[in-house]
Amino acid sequence: MSGLNKFLRELAKRTIWLFCPNRCPYCNKLIGYHDTECDACAKKLAGSVIQKLPMGGSCIAPFEYSGAVRRAILKFKFREDISPADSLAKHIYGVTKDIAGNTDAVTNVPLSALSLEKRGYDQTRILAKKTAELLGLPFYPALKKIKQKKVQHTLDREARKENVIGCYEVPDSESIAGKRLLLIDDICTSGYTMAECRRVLLEAGARDVQCAAAAIAELEPH
Numbered sequence: 001m002s003g004l005n006k007f008l009r010e011l012a013k014r015t016i017w018l019f020c021p022n023r024c025p026y027c028n029k030l031i032g033y034h035d036t037e038c039d040a041c042a043k044k045l046a047g048s049v050i051q052k053l054p055m056g057g058s059c060i061a062p063f064e065y066s067g068a069v070r071r072a073i074l075k076f077k078f079r080e081d082i083s084p085a086d087s088l089a090k091h092i093y094g095v096t097k098d099i100a101g102n103t104d105a106v107t108n109v110p111l112s113a114l115s116l117e118k119r120g121y122d123q124t125r126i127l128a129k130k131t132a133e134l135l136g137l138p139f140y141p142a143l144k145k146i147k148q149k150k151v152q153h154t155l156d157r158e159a160r161k162e163n164v165i166g167c168y169e170v171p172d173s174e175s176i177a178g179k180r181l182l183l184i185d186d187i188c189t190s191g192y193t194m195a196e197c198r199r200v201l202l203e204a205g206a207r208d209v210q211c212a213a214a215a216i217a218e219l220e221p222h
């Protein structure tokens with residue numbers, strides 16, 4: 001991007017901000033131009049959680065899926081409000097930066113073409129791209145959702161496992177051959193979707209697949 005274009009884009013962003021200032025995605029307080037959340041929420045929410053995935057591997061996330069985080073993710077996912085994305089990506093970055101040195105590219109658990117058409121945007125792609133930028137890694141959309149079965153969160157645990165099998169493929173396996181990938185989803189619930197995507201990526205030739213989400217919904221009791 002040329003210097004002038006960059007300047008104009010920044011100017012446009014700042015003008016919009018004057019009329020429509022940033023708000024904390026978790027508590028709705030007004031925040032500064034460069035801030036992604038308020039100080040109180042940043043302090044309260046800092047941390048990380050890990051969930052073991054079925055079929056091996058684990059998923060790391062900055063948040064448990066509850067309270068203010070849950071509301072922010074629902075807004076991002078279903079209400080055409082992508083304002084929480086910067087904060088969520090920043091927190092995913094926080095829990096994945098240590099593995100960035102052992103990662104070649106970031107990818108995402110994609111929506112089906114039909115869901116994408118309905119929603120107009122793929123929230124996990126936005127999250128993965130923003131996280132990749134923060135990690136200084138390339139983003140590569142390696143997976144394609146080829147089947148839309150039932151909506152995963154409406155099913156019980158056993159049915160979820162069956163429901164995701166065969167839903168994803170890697171259209172260009174050469175592009176990920178031998179690569180170490182970081183796979184990103186918005187919410188990790190039973191872990192079956194993430195585990196299936198991980199399996200498909202490994203089967204297509206990826207050398208390693210680490211997993212991260214913005215939030216984990218079903219933490220095992222400690």
Ligand SMILES: [Zn+2]
Nearest residue numbers: 024027038041
């Ligand atoms: Zn806040």
